[in-house]
Structure formats: C-alpha cells, structure tokens
Amino acid sequence: MMKKIIGIVIAGMMMSGIANAVDNRVDGQRPDAPALAKPGDYGIGVQTLDLVNKGQIDILNVEAGKPIPKYDRPLTVEVWYPADGDENGGTYENVFLRDGKTQVSLYGLAVRGEDPLKSAEPYPLVIISHGYPGNRFLMSHFGENLASKGYVVASIDHTDSTYDNKAAFGSTLVNRALDQKFVLNEMTRLNSDKSSFLNGMIDTSNTGLIGYSMGGYGAVITAGGGVTKASTEYPWGAPAGTLEVMMAGTDSHEALIDDRFKAVVAIGPWGMNAGFWNAEGLAGVRKPIMFIAGSEDETSKYENGVKALYDGSVNADRYLLSFMSAGHNAAAPIPAPKESWAPVDNLDFFPFEHYADPVWDTLRMNNIAQHFVTAYFNQHLKGDDDMKSYLDIVEVAEDGVYAVEKDGSQKPEHTYWKGFQKGSAKGLKLEHSTPK
Structure with a gap:
C-alpha cells in the first residue's frame, strides 16, 4: 500500500512540473x-x-556429462553514424524499462534511417556493451554524442542479458567479450558489403569499446585481462568449464585480444570483487583503458573493486575517473525515463533506482563522461594529441585554482580542469598511471 502511495505522490510531482521538462531525452x-x-x-x-553469431555455446542448455550444445546466437545492435542531412530529432520506440515489461519512448537528435554521410576518410568505430540486465539504449547518450563527432557507434543487446530476456548469469559471463569481438568482426564485414548502409563508412582498425558493469567485465577481458581459474569453477557461474576460454595464460584467451581495439572505457566494471581477477590476470591488460567509477559503488565495489582493477592493470596506460560519493549508476545510464518513477509489481524497488544516483544528477554525470570519453577517444582513435590537455590535469578537481581575467584568458596560476566552468568539477578525481 505504501509503495502505491509513494508512486502516486511521485506521479503528482511529475504532473506538477517538478520533473525535468525534457522527459525521456x-x-x-x-x-x-x-x-x-x-x-x-x-x-x-x-x-x-x-x-547472428553462428555455432556458439548454448550456455542455457549445458548439462554436466553431456556434449556441449551449440546454437546460432542472435544479437540486436543499434548503430549511430554521421548523417547526410539537415534534420534533427527522432524517437526510439518500444524501449523496455528495467522491469522487462514496461515499454516507453525515448527522444534524441538521431534521425531513423537517415542517409550516411560518406567522407574521404572512414570513421572510427565505438562499440557499447551494457550491464546485466540492460539494453542497447541504456547508454544511448554516448551513441548520439559520439556519432555527432564523427564516429560510428554500435550498441549491443546482449542476448540472455536484456531486461526482457534476462537468463542465467553464466551466459553473460561467457558471452560478453565474445559478443564484443563478434560485433567488431561484423562491422568490418559490413564495411565491405556494398549493399550495407555502412559500406565504406568505418575504420575498424581504430575501434574503441565502452562497457558498463558486466559490459565493463567484458571490456577488461577484451583489454587483455584473463580471469582466474577459481572463477571458472563457481557453482553459480558458467557451467562445465565454459568460462575457461577467458582464463589467464590460455591460448584461447590470448586469441581474443584484437589489435583493432585501440582504447577501452570500463565504467563500474564488475568482477574484481568476486574473485575474477588477480595480479596474474590483470598483468595481461595491455590496451589503453579508462576506468570510471562511483566511490560508493555497492555492486562492483570501489577500493576492492574498480580501484583495485585500476591499480592492478600495471602494464597498461590507464586512467581512473572517480565520481566521489556516487554509486554503481555513475556516468553510464541515461536519465531515468519518467515511466520508471512509478512502482511495478515484479520488482521490490522502483525502476527509477536502476538509472539514478542518490547524490549525483544523472545528466551531469552523462555530460562529464561524454567530455572525458570524447577527449580519450579523439586522442587514441583519431590521433588528436591536443586532447591530452583535457586529461593531464590536477588529480583532485577541487585542488585546482580557477583564475581568469575578465576577458576569459587564464592567469598564470590557473590550474582548474580544462573545459570546466568555475566550480563545476566538484566531486571529481582523475588518476593516471603509465605502464610499469
């Protein structure tokens, strides 16, 4: 009864105009x-x-003592790209919320089916990999933002891991890094397919990856981090040794590492807190990698989770962007759709909590993440070394000095984070380590 009352109150607040005037954008x-x-x-x-990724292990039907079953694994992918047209604005229809039942409309700048803008040089590729559960729209703010800056962006619906088809966790453990590489291969194929709208559009030799939570787990593997033997044997994990393909020191894991991935962003990556990595496995991380985390992450953890991943990836050039006092939802999810504010019967929490943070405004976190991801990928995927000045900054934002003249020019003592307005970098920390 109380849950329903709270839902009515929240709905009333929304109707009265307290909710954001740009709902579901x-x-x-x-x-x-x-x-x-x-x-x-x-x-x-x-x-x-x-x-369709043919001939994959059918994790959901693995049985001890029986041959490993195979199936053709379907994957739906949303692709954003630079467009040849002046129109702006479109709708994403029938998008599932966290409850797996409610479908909503989202709104953005992208135009459905717009002709691609061909250029003399193909565009770098960015692949987006959501959490468990999630969907291909959960980080659509990155998709639109990066496409507007000259990237092709492919966001995956990971089968068995979306809101409406969530299944055994073992499927997510085994398939994340495999899905990421498969989509890279498919985008390479479509770039050469004269019948595809992507023909000649993509430079897949310069590919970036953004993974959130379980997508971040897959991203660490894709960056070179092999999992522990113990993690391949968890009774609640992947069955019948099927995760051994990702194990540190194995030929199968080494074969997953692809030179086309040039830079990785792992937001709240899960797994360190559950024993999936140790010093040996993390020593294999070799791609430039930016970790992003909330310092109060209750799911992937911080000191013994994401921060430990950052500290342990000793052979990679790496950053750690921390949102102090934020939780697991730091930076990645879109602002909570208005329909998620209401209670649902099949969850013991409001769907709103899946998107929002108790301390930070989601849109602020999205914008900050877009800023740093743009600098990071422009440097590594486009070769723009001027972007380093946005990353080589005072570690703790509040230690920076904001000192500018009336005309906006910086005084000699100015050390505030580049690109940030006065006072707008509060609560942020950016650490950087080079390979040992």
Missing part, C-alpha cells in the same frame, strides 16, 4: 556541461541491425 546538455560534452557538427542517423 537522451541528448540533454546542462548549462554547466564541460566543453567536450557539446554535440559535434555532424547530423546523426540511426539504424538497427539483427546479427
């Missing part, structure tokens, strides 16, 4: 957004692909 920009969060100059197109 994925393209929001706060007035205090840092400089590189601003959308780029390209129009944005979006299309959906239905892909």
Whole structure:
C-alpha cells in the first residue's frame, strides 16, 4: 500500500512540473556541461541491425556429462553514424524499462534511417556493451554524442542479458567479450558489403569499446585481462568449464585480444570483487583503458573493486575517473525515463533506482563522461594529441585554482580542469598511471 502511495505522490510531482521538462531525452546538455560534452557538427542517423553469431555455446542448455550444445546466437545492435542531412530529432520506440515489461519512448537528435554521410576518410568505430540486465539504449547518450563527432557507434543487446530476456548469469559471463569481438568482426564485414548502409563508412582498425558493469567485465577481458581459474569453477557461474576460454595464460584467451581495439572505457566494471581477477590476470591488460567509477559503488565495489582493477592493470596506460560519493549508476545510464518513477509489481524497488544516483544528477554525470570519453577517444582513435590537455590535469578537481581575467584568458596560476566552468568539477578525481 505504501509503495502505491509513494508512486502516486511521485506521479503528482511529475504532473506538477517538478520533473525535468525534457522527459525521456537522451541528448540533454546542462548549462554547466564541460566543453567536450557539446554535440559535434555532424547530423546523426540511426539504424538497427539483427546479427547472428553462428555455432556458439548454448550456455542455457549445458548439462554436466553431456556434449556441449551449440546454437546460432542472435544479437540486436543499434548503430549511430554521421548523417547526410539537415534534420534533427527522432524517437526510439518500444524501449523496455528495467522491469522487462514496461515499454516507453525515448527522444534524441538521431534521425531513423537517415542517409550516411560518406567522407574521404572512414570513421572510427565505438562499440557499447551494457550491464546485466540492460539494453542497447541504456547508454544511448554516448551513441548520439559520439556519432555527432564523427564516429560510428554500435550498441549491443546482449542476448540472455536484456531486461526482457534476462537468463542465467553464466551466459553473460561467457558471452560478453565474445559478443564484443563478434560485433567488431561484423562491422568490418559490413564495411565491405556494398549493399550495407555502412559500406565504406568505418575504420575498424581504430575501434574503441565502452562497457558498463558486466559490459565493463567484458571490456577488461577484451583489454587483455584473463580471469582466474577459481572463477571458472563457481557453482553459480558458467557451467562445465565454459568460462575457461577467458582464463589467464590460455591460448584461447590470448586469441581474443584484437589489435583493432585501440582504447577501452570500463565504467563500474564488475568482477574484481568476486574473485575474477588477480595480479596474474590483470598483468595481461595491455590496451589503453579508462576506468570510471562511483566511490560508493555497492555492486562492483570501489577500493576492492574498480580501484583495485585500476591499480592492478600495471602494464597498461590507464586512467581512473572517480565520481566521489556516487554509486554503481555513475556516468553510464541515461536519465531515468519518467515511466520508471512509478512502482511495478515484479520488482521490490522502483525502476527509477536502476538509472539514478542518490547524490549525483544523472545528466551531469552523462555530460562529464561524454567530455572525458570524447577527449580519450579523439586522442587514441583519431590521433588528436591536443586532447591530452583535457586529461593531464590536477588529480583532485577541487585542488585546482580557477583564475581568469575578465576577458576569459587564464592567469598564470590557473590550474582548474580544462573545459570546466568555475566550480563545476566538484566531486571529481582523475588518476593516471603509465605502464610499469
């Protein structure tokens, strides 16, 4: 009864105008957004692909003592790209919320089916990998933002791991890194397919990866981190040794590492807290990698979770962007759709909690993440070394000195984070370590 009363109160607040006036938008920009969060100059197109990865292990039907079953694994992928047109604005229809039943509309800048903008040089690729559960729209703010800046972005619906088809956790453990590499291969194939809208559009030799939570777990594996033997034997994990393909020191794991992935962003990556990595496994991380985390992450943990992953990846050039006092939802999810504010019968929490943070404004976190991801990928995927000045900054934002003249020029003592307005970097920390 109380749950229903709270839901009615929240609905009333929304109707009275207290809720954000731009409900269900994925393209929001706060007035205090840092400089590189601003959308780029390209129009944005979006299309959906239905892909099939043939001959994969059918984790859901593995039985001890029986041959490992195989199946053709379906994957739906949302693709954003620079568009050849002046139109802006579109709708993402029938998007499932966290309850796996409620479907909503989201709104953004991308135009469905818009013709791609061909250029003399193909665009770098970014692959997005959601959490467990999640869907391909959970980080659609990155999809639109990066496409507007000259990237092709492919966001995966990971089968057995979406809101409406959540299944055994073992499927997620085994398939995350495999899905990420398969989509890279498919985008390479489609780039050479004259019948595809992506023909000639993509430079897959310069690919970035953004993974959140379980997508971050897959991203660490993709970056070179092999899992522990113990993690392949958990009774609640992947059955019948099927995770051994990811184990540190194995030929099968080494074969997963792909030179086309040039930089990785792992947001709240899960697994360190559950014994999936140790010093040996993390020593294999070799791709440039940016970790992003909330210092109060209750799911992946911080000191013994994401921070430990950062500290242990000793052979990689790496960053750790920390949102102090934020939880597991730091930076990655879109702002909570208005329909998620209401209670549902099949969850013991409001769907709102899946998207929001108790301390930080989600849109602010999205904009900050867009800023740093833009700097990071522009440097590593586009070779723009000027972007390093946005990353080589005072470690603790509040230790920076904001000192500018009336005309906006910086005084010699100015050390505030580049691209941030006065006072707008509070609560942030950016650490950097080079390979040992």
